[in-house]
Amino acid sequence: VAEALGMDDNDNKVKSLAETIHKKTQGNPFFVLTFLRSLYDEQLLQYNFGAMKWTWDDDAVNSKIVTDNVASVLVKKMNRLKEETQSMLMVASCLGATFRLSAVMEVMKNISRAEMRSSIRFAP
Secondary structure (H helix, E strand, O other), X not given: OHHHHOOOOOOHHHHHHHHHHHHHXXXXXXXXXXXXXXXXXXXXXXXXXXXXXXXXXXXXXXXXXXXXXXXHHHHHHHHHOOHHHXXXXXXXXXXXXXXXXXXXXXXXXXXXXXXXXXXXXXXX
């Protein structure tokens, strides 16, 4: 967290923020960065040009709910993508953690968007 903010990791305020973020994200690097980004997007983390450093309100950061935060951020980002890109992601997610783009394109040629959407099942 200190490195991402360009701050001294010996600073107690940074340590406190890092501990809070680690606790809320279970240390997952992707969630850490996503959580930091959401704090910035919601103006809970701001750069103070006068002081030349990042500032935040510990209480506001502590009150953020990660599940809403991280999940909502990801869903909002995905919903902003073009429909074709969303369809590609749906296909790619079924192919696994690694795949060839040619495989995604081949599958997409053979499946209509309606079929793709109707086959998605969300866990309760």
